[in-house]
Amino acid sequence: MKVGQREPNVIPGFGITLGFTTFFLCVIVLIPLAALVLKAGGMDFSRFIEVITSPRALASYRLSFGAAMVAAGVNMVFGFALAWTLVRYDFPGRQFVDAIIDMPFALPTAVSGIALTAVFAGNGWIGQYLEPLGIKVTYTWIGITVALTLIGMPFVVRTVQPALQEVQRDLEDAAETLGAGRFYVFRRIIVPTVLPALLTGFTLAFARAVGEYGSVIFIAGNMPMKTEITPLLIFIKLEEFDYAGAAALGCVMLAISFVMLLAINLLQVWGRKRMMVSR
Amino acid sequence: MAGPSTSAEAAAELASRPGHTTLQATLVRWLLITVSLTFLGALLAAPLAAVFATALEKGWNAYFQSFGDPDTRAAIRLTLTTALIVVPLNTVFGITAAWCIAKFEFRGKSFLITLIDLPLAVSPIVSGLIYVLLFGLNGWFGAWLQEHEISIVYALPGIVLATMFVTFPYVARELIPLMQQLGNDEEEAAITLGAGGWFTFFRVTLPRIRWGLVYGVILCNARAMGEFGAVSVVSGNIRGLTTTMPLHIEILYNEYNFVGAFAVASLLSLLAVVTLIIKTLVERSGYRRR
Numbered sequence: 001m002k003v004g005q006r007e008p009n010v011i012p013g014f015g016i017t018l019g020f021t022t023f024f025l026c027v028i029v030l031i032p033l034a035a036l037v038l039k040a041g042g043m044d045f046s047r048f049i050e051v052i053t054s055p056r057a058l059a060s061y062r063l064s065f066g067a068a069m070v071a072a073g074v075n076m077v078f079g080f081a082l083a084w085t086l087v088r089y090d091f092p093g094r095q096f097v098d099a100i101i102d103m104p105f106a107l108p109t110a111v112s113g114i115a116l117t118a119v120f121a122g123n124g125w126i127g128q129y130l131e132p133l134g135i136k137v138t139y140t141w142i143g144i145t146v147a148l149t150l151i152g153m154p155f156v157v158r159t160v161q162p163a164l165q166e167v168q169r170d171l172e173d174a175a176e177t178l179g180a181g182r183f184y185v186f187r188r189i190i191v192p193t194v195l196p197a198l199l200t201g202f203t204l205a206f207a208r209a210v211g212e213y214g215s216v217i218f219i220a221g222n223m224p225m226k227t228e229i230t231p232l233l234i235f236i237k238l239e240e241f242d243y244a245g246a247a248a249l250g251c252v253m254l255a256i257s258f259v260m261l262l263a264i265n266l267l268q269v270w271g272r273k274r275m276m277v278s279r
Numbered sequence: 280m281a282g283p284s285t286s287a288e289a290a291a292e293l294a295s296r297p298g299h300t301t302l303q304a305t306l307v308r309w310l311l312i313t314v315s316l317t318f319l320g321a322l323l324a325a326p327l328a329a330v331f332a333t334a335l336e337k338g339w340n341a342y343f344q345s346f347g348d349p350d351t352r353a354a355i356r357l358t359l360t361t362a363l364i365v366v367p368l369n370t371v372f373g374i375t376a377a378w379c380i381a382k383f384e385f386r387g388k389s390f391l392i393t394l395i396d397l398p399l400a401v402s403p404i405v406s407g408l409i410y411v412l413l414f415g416l417n418g419w420f421g422a423w424l425q426e427h428e429i430s431i432v433y434a435l436p437g438i439v440l441a442t443m444f445v446t447f448p449y450v451a452r453e454l455i456p457l458m459q460q461l462g463n464d465e466e467e468a469a470i471t472l473g474a475g476g477w478f479t480f481f482r483v484t485l486p487r488i489r490w491g492l493v494y495g496v497i498l499c500n501a502r503a504m505g506e507f508g509a510v511s512v513v514s515g516n517i518r519g520l521t522t523t524m525p526l527h528i529e530i531l532y533n534e535y536n537f538v539g540a541f542a543v544a545s546l547l548s549l550l551a552v553v554t555l556i557i558k559t560l561v562e563r564s565g566y567r568r569r
Contacts, residue, residue: 009382009383009384009463010467010470010471011382011383011463011466011467011470011476011479012470012476013378013379013382013476014379014382014383014385017375017376017378017379018379018383018385020372020375021372021375021376021379021380021391021395022391024372024375024376025391025394025395028440028443028444028447029394029395029397029398029444029447030394031413032409032410032412032413032440032444033397033401033409035409035412035413035418035419036405036408036409036412039412078314078315078318081311081314081315081318082315082318082319084311084315085311085312085315085316089308089311089312091312097316097319099555099558099559100319100323100324100555101319102555102558103323103327103551103555104323105498105501106498106501106505106550106551106552106554106555106558107327107505107547107548107551108504108505108506108507108524108525108544108547108551109403109505109507109508109525110505110507110525110526110528110529110544110547111330111505111525111528111544111547111548111551112326113507114330114528114532114540114541114544115326115327115329115330115544116326118326118329118330118333118541119321119325119326119329124329125325125329126321126325146322149322150322150323150326153322153323207400210402211401211402211403211404211405212402212403212508213402213403213404213507213508213511214403214507214508214511214525218529218532231402231403231404231405231508232404234404234405234408235404235511235512238408238411238512241416241417243411243412243415243417243418246408246411246412247408247412250404250405250408250409253401253402253404253405254401254405257397257400257401257402257405258400260400261393261396261397261400265393
């Protein structure tokens, strides 16, 4: 790596900062991650496949993916409504609401886990009204989805909010002056501007939810094949000292992380391109 | 669910033109505000209130007594110790990484940024697992460590490493865009006029990035004190020895000691509230999040 030739750079410290950054990155992040891949790679291939496609593992993927998908979808709808409310309406306490959107970022997952369980349990503040309706939240996939919705919520709101602010109001006015109906304006002006942000928010929320552990295990009930998420299965394998099995499942999770990272990057590139075309 | 969005559009359209406000628009507007706030209330406000309500359900005495428990105290101490080690280290790393990425052009820069962000995408359980695979009894260095009687996993070093991993990107990703936006001109001027590197950093760069730094550090600290999954894997849950506050919550909760569990949870909730307040104040001071 060398300093670019565009202009002579008089600022000192390139070598040492790059060296320190790379060193720290290797020690904390890259070498440990490599250890995971090596451990799984050292397994017999058929055994590796057997572990990651065991019925219990498959059931856990279905649950982790399904619940994360539903949670991200719920967040797409309500997150959009929240972002819209915050950007376009003024109401008492708007700034307060805007500030607490970030709460799930700051609140430890164990706290949100036990708190949600308390609220949604059969005798909890909300659970007591849902249970007579036949909706059991705690210790079912619904509870898992509720927990994943909470931790994914700020991702959607915080990506959609700036995009909604970008929507050019004069464009809406112009369209309406020219006789466009309100739904038409929404469909042709607002949705196209916000869509990349909405999809990015969905993907960010999904990516976070798939790997989530702390807030889920309290509300999930953790029954094998039924309410056992993939991260928990890894945890159980480790407790049984089945390091190779844990590493194999960890590799699956890591691969999912990489795919999600790639998807997020592509979505952001796409969003930026659309922005430039529309200007 | 096209309903709310459509009506939202209608309401906003009309709300933006004072003369056009109709009954329907007002209804839609309040409907949308109600739906949003109910969602937020059920998902966020109610659980948060439940933390304090449960913690205080047997009165203030029981609440304060639960902090007299030596294991609870040990957990608080361990959490503070971990944060005291991890946050400064990651702050130094964040500043260094931001300096090298924002001030210089080099090949592979965007790849480096992606690698720094990587821990955010990794499941907390995997973040703990990797250290167990390295330093655990059956891990790569397990035998060697045991021979030399060094314990990393199921001890403080493992907890610190796992916490460091999950909070690794926080300061860096706050500072990199900020420093890129500020540019190099002022630092170049200072250096050209004969200032040294450190002097330039402390007198020129630091004052301009201080709000971004505060922002990154408080978020890093909140995550460091609250991390559950990664720490849970490496800690071994030895009560009073290797349980941080979030892990201690789990132990108390599983023992049906709800007042104790929620009392510790209330402390962490207060930490989250304080974090959000500082964050809001930093934003008010003119620092805008990109």
